[in-house]
Amino acid sequence: MSVPTPSAVIDREAVTFRIERDFNHPRERVFRAWTSCEHVTQWWGPTDFTLPVCDMDFRPGGTWFYGMFHPDFGLNHGLMEFTAIEAPSLIEFVDHFVDAERTINAAMPSSRGRIELHDLGDGRTRLVSISTYQTVEQLDQVIAMGMEQGFGMTLDRLDAHLAQIAESASAH
Amino acid sequence: MPAADPLSATFAALADPTRRAILARLGQGEASVTELAKPFPVSLAAVSKHLKVLQSAGLVVQGREAQWRPCRLEATPLRGASVWIDQYREVWEGRLDRLDAYLDTLAAQESDPS
Numbered sequence: 001m002s003v004p005t006p007s008a009v010i011d012r013e014a015v016t017f018r019i020e021r022d023f024n025h026p027r028e029r030v031f032r033a034w035t036s037c038e039h040v041t042q043w044w045g046p047t048d049f050t051l052p053v054c055d056m057d058f059r060p061g062g063t064w065f066y067g068m069f070h071p072d073f074g075l076n077h078g079l080m081e082f083t084a085i086e087a088p089s090l091i092e093f094v095d096h097f098v099d100a101e102r103t104i105n106a107a108m109p110s111s112r113g114r115i116e117l118h119d120l121g122d123g124r125t126r127l128v129s130i131s132t133y134q135t136v137e138q139l140d141q142v143i144a145m146g147m148e149q150g151f152g153m154t155l156d157r158l159d160a161h162l163a164q165i166a167e168s169a170s171a172h
Numbered sequence: 173m174p175a176a177d178p179l180s181a182t183f184a185a186l187a188d189p190t191r192r193a194i195l196a197r198l199g200q201g202e203a204s205v206t207e208l209a210k211p212f213p214v215s216l217a218a219v220s221k222h223l224k225v226l227q228s229a230g231l232v233v234q235g236r237e238a239q240w241r242p243c244r245l246e247a248t249p250l251r252g253a254s255v256w257i258d259q260y261r262e263v264w265e266g267r268l269d270r271l272d273a274y275l276d277t278l279a280a281q282e283s284d285p286s
């Protein structure tokens with residue numbers, strides 16, 4: 001048994017999630033898809049969410065205010081502060097929970113995000129996304145909220161996964 | 173680390189490489205404290221301390237039946253942690269799927285600038 005997924009790493013000091021994907025597209029194109037509302041509204045999601053509110057100032061120190069809408073969960077706002085941008089290889093940001101007036105909800109933890117774009121040659125690009133919460137307690141708050149909202153939970157798959165863990169735990 | 177609720181306790185318990193290694197070992201079957209301590213360059217007392225954290229998080233139970241009191245993995249508390257991780261992964265997998273499709277659209281626009 002290992003920590004449940006290879007894409008998640010839980011460190012001593014912080015909780016870090018990492019996910020990778022290779023694209024058959026050059027790095028400049030992958031980077032460009034992050035740089036304006038015209039682009040991000042086409043894919044940011046999450047699944048079944050639209051992005052009716054979008055205001056982006058894509059530069060270091062700039063912000064991205066967005067509102068994600070789902071018919072069951074309503075409109076949820078987020079505010080990203082871009083802390084570092086290096087075209088076409090790196091985007092770093094802090095992601096805050098905010099209300100419709102862009103006021104940061106201090107009760108909810110902010111997370112740090114880092115998007116790395118690696119040139120694989122032959123017009124291919126590897127995207128690495130790393131999200132970090134500072135403490136396990138912060139993460140716990142986000143979990144509680146996510147569960148309330150039922151963000152993309154697939155309990156069937158989870159149950160299958162847990163059955164697997166239980167099996168490997170009882171197999172001697 | 174004091175944890176207010178089970179999920180915090182689970183993540184706090186998992187937030188240490190030695191404890192994850194202990195869980196991995198127990199995933200292969202029961203073991204005594206001495207057996208568990210063997211692969212680690214730390215004292216038996218240190219391993220006992222890690223076991224206490226895992227026990228209070230409910231991830232490990234120690235039997236009373238035998239003299240050597242074997243430790244066992246208890247997978248149930250991992251459920252909460254696993255829900256979160258699946259959730260996070262699902263949001264990102266969906267996002268990257270859509271990004272991939274959108275990049276195809278961008279590529280088509282680039283080759284047909286009309």
